[in-house]
Amino acid sequence: MGSKLMTAEQSTFMIDLHQVGMMLRQATSRSLCLLDEFGKGTLTEDGIGLLGGTINHFVACDDPPKVLVCTHLTELLDESCLPKSEKVRFYTMSVLRPENNSTDTEDLVFLYRLVPGHALLSYGLHCAMLAGVPEEVIKRAAYVLDAVQNCKHVERLSHENISAQDQLYKDAVEKMLSFDELKGDINLFFQDLLCSKS
Template sequence: SEALLIGLQDFEFAFSEDGEERRFYYHTQKTRELDNLLGDIYHKILDMERAIIRDLVCRVLQFLPQLTKAVNFAAELDCILSLAIVARQNNYVRPILTEDSILEIRNGRHALQEMTVDTFVPNDTKIRSAGRINIITGPNYSGKSIYIKQVALVVFLAHIGSFVPADSAVVGLTDSRIFCAMGSKSMTTEQSTFMIDLHQVGTMLRHATSRSLCLLDEFGKGTLTEDGIGLLGGTISHFANYDYPPKVLLSTHLTEIFTENYLPQQSEHIKCCTMSVLNPDGQASNEDIIFLYRLVPGQALLSFGLHCAQLAGVPSEVIQRAASVLEDIHSKRPVRRMICDNLAAKDKQYQDAMAKLLAFDPRKGDLNHFFEDVFPPEA
């Protein structure tokens, strides 16, 4: 305090620092003597530190080639040991690489997804000379994207020399092109998700070979439905016209491509699969749907989007309104106006007010009583 400093005549204020607690610094006769004797030693210490660091860097740089080799060796060893530990802990198997352009995976799993769930359902993959274009349909939340990514991870891990999450795997050598159009958005680019997808698919169509692996997840969903169907159908037809197409895994909800002439008729290159569900009543709005996460041959024409919305915690009034709109659309009738209790009460209030206004005679009635009747005071 100031009273304390008055009693310390030898203290001379130097400077203060602001922070959580404000600090004040003072000179005494002893510190002034040390300043006169040693000067500002802090900067001398900094100069000596810089000189030592420069000398150390120069000495280290003399052994740069040897150090670089040692660091690269340690990094490679760390990667190999990490892959070996994960393979042992999660029961991976050694894949068989072949020069044939095939892909056979028995009970394949997603390397990351299986670590986050209690039970992971594995799936088989078999791509040979026929059925190289796999069109995968199925409900939302049924595992289509996970399946596509798990196949890509198995192929990638096999090519870098790792064991793979499967019971067995025969992987044909894939060229350097594993094309992905997964609908991801990069915050560093100034393009929409759909434009990014178009660039990726364009590159895929121009450069894919018979040894490429092409992944398309929900391509065409980012634009008008008719445009998306046309782009998706054109992409599939392009691959189907190859004499020996690349290995293609494609998931979609645009099931209109099956009902119209969007796809080549009876092409041996196209194979349809779906993620199976257990739906006892066969209704899209059934609440007892069970996702089996198992890939089976066939096509799915229902997405069960309302059921997925319910699982995601969307408010019930929103789901009810969506179900009403879908029912009207499927019945080809005009969509009914949404009925809200609050809006209906307001409409009734306005109608009553208008009726009283038309019945009111200003020459005989009491205006104050009229307005109190029309707009009663709030409790």
């Protein structure tokens, strides 16, 4: 799953759909079916529906194949998406968190051990830090994440560079709106527009 063929004339998501479709049609009780992040290449709601439907298809089989699913779509934990079944078991990778339940991502230790249960957090900010994402990006991401989780308004960044760029865009739009396409000289218009941006 998830082959990244650059020469293919289909999107990665369409290739994934073809592979899963073939899996659903040809799997037997002796098959091992692997679904790795299936549904992540489209809208979240569509991905949840497609992955949930795929899992439900296998659960409904009298003699299903072995199926291993890896996903970050935690919405599938809701019984309305994936009804409880003795055929379905959840596992996660264990993480050592500080005893005080601190949210400081620097205190996390990934243990790389598969254990029963499911992850409630993705630790995406910690992974971003480990990957070398600049600190200001991680701080902004943490702010946005906190605001979204607490149903708060996300405040816009107010850097001088952004304000200056916004003003350039506004000026360009005003010039475009005031340009007379019947009487105006398009060459002079673009020269003026490009000179004002530099």
